[in-house]
Amino acid sequence: MSAQPRTWRGTLRRLPWWLAAAVLAIGCLIWIYPFLWMVSASLKTSADVFTKGLDLLPGNPIWENYERAWAEADFGKYLLNTVIVTVCTVVVVVVRCAMAGYVLARHDFRGRKIIMGVLVATLFVPAGYTIIPLVDISQRLGMLNSLTGMILALSGGANVAAILLYVGYFRGIPKELTESALIDGAGFGTVFFRVMLPLAKPVTATVTVLTFLSTWNAFFLPLVFTFSRPDLRTVSVGMLAFVGENGTDWSGMAAAATISLLPVVALFIALQRYFVEGIAGAVKA
Structure with a gap:
């Protein structure tokens, strides 16, 4: 009977750390999202960059964009x-x-x-x-x-x-x-x-x-x-x-x-x- 209250008290003590970790994870995702979007846009056509909005997964990756940019x-x-x-x-x-x-x-x-x-x-x-x-x-x-x-x-x-x-x-x-x-x-x-x-x-x-x-x-x-x-x-x-x-x-x-x-x-x-x-x-x- 005493184990359950003790478990809840431990959970409550750790709760601020979990909240801080969740907030930091969300902040990291927001911070890194533009970079991920740029990498995704580099594998799309110019039309798909706008038509697919915030989608990070290109349908058919176009690696020729890198060749065109380089050469x-x-x-x-x-x-x-x-x-x-x-x-x-x-x-x-x-x-x-x-x-x-x-x-x-x-x-x-x-x-x-x-x-x-x-x-x-x-x-x-x-x-x-x-x-x-x-x-x-x-x-x-x-x-x-x-x-x-x-x-x-x-x-x-x-x-x-x-x-x-x-x-x-x-x-x-x-x-x-x-x-x-x-x-x-x-x-x-x-x-x-x-x-x-x-x-x-x-x-x-x-x-x-x-x-x-x-x-x-x-x-x-x-x-x-x-x-x-x-x-x-x-x-x-x-x-x-x-x-x-x-x-x-x-x-x-x-x-x-x-x-x-x-x-x-x-x-x-x-x-x-x-x-x-x-x-x-x-x-x-």
Whole structure:
């Protein structure tokens, strides 16, 4: 007789957890549904994309959409351009922001607070205001229609969030590590590249993911830099190839978008643990 009430009490105690799990499951489904719909649309005809509404199961999968997106729309070249631009931009941003964050966190010099204030103030400046001076400088340097100019333009921003993440993380590292390295005769470069930067692996992963996402999805700068050089387009700009004068190839665009998202998903899955650790470590510090 006493077992039944005890069972009900246990069920009631676990009820909030079941409700939380159900709410999270519904939220995950809502969050992932657009991606699943896009994958489904990539296997349909352009007419079926609209006539079948929210149906996720294509009747007869049309794999030729991927072949058309890759070959006919020249999306393979756009993907290669995007990989080159993104990888180079990530390397430049990581090294530059890590060095800036290290200096601001571990070195006390005149004007440091002013620099920090200016960096924080740039967070409120819309990115669109910087396009005109970037294009003007790139044109004067003869880099407007090149991947090199695009890389320098995308990596030359303030990247305040990345710098602040490194500042917060480096502040939490004991000073004894750098002091012992300096006593052993190590210089600035040795201390930074052999001691501090390896310790900041979680933040580096976080900055890598954030920079990768922003660069991979960048549109306005790559569009301006490839006006007269369509062969240098990135995947975001290359989507315009599916928009014609008389219509839009929605299924081909969905196939191209699916291809372009695969590297992003793979990178996030590989670095998700370090990504979370980097955010948590920088905020805690």
